[in-house]
Amino acid sequence: MAAQLPGAVQILRPSGLSPYFAQVTPLPPNSFVAWDSADSGARVLLQIVDAESRAIAQAEQLRRIFSLTAAETKVAVLVGCGFSVPETARMLALSPNTVKTHTARLLSKTGVRSQAAFARLMASVPTRPGRS
Known part of the structure; x- marks a missing residue:
């Protein structure tokens, strides 16, 4: 990666x-x-x-709440960490257009209007007790 x-x-x-x-x-x-x-x-x-960080646990919570696909969840982790579409595409070995599509679906499913708003939403999701 x-x-x-x-x-x-x-x-x-x-x-x-x-x-x-x-x-x-x-x-x-x-x-x-x-x-x-x-x-x-x-x-x-x-x-x-x-x-192994909190971002994965938070993205998994959002996956369950908003019925995200596995691919959308992988993109959610990186977008939630603040990575851009090109960076996310390179890290996941996807085309930028594919990442844009997954990001658009993430925003639509979660009801937020921007990647920054999505990152704030993800950061606000609590994880299980005992996990950072």
Whole structure:
């Protein structure tokens, strides 16, 4: 999955669980004023996605509530984590049009109007006690 996203790496876990997916995005200089007092060096945004994370549990809850398909649920996990359509397409080895179709169905079934609204909805879904 990560090998299909430029600049991304998989971080294998000794436990044998699904690997972490990590992507580094360079930030422009002076992107955060508070950092100016600390140094003027390079800055990056590091995104780490845990395939065993809360997002999967939340997407599964939405799958049950809104009768999402398995494919829509996979897209829901990544959209809920804030990934764009092209990023989601590369990560799932799908065409961007297929991801757009699944995303449109997600929005329709859940009654939200944007990917950002869907991400907020997903973040608000509680998971079982004992899971983060």
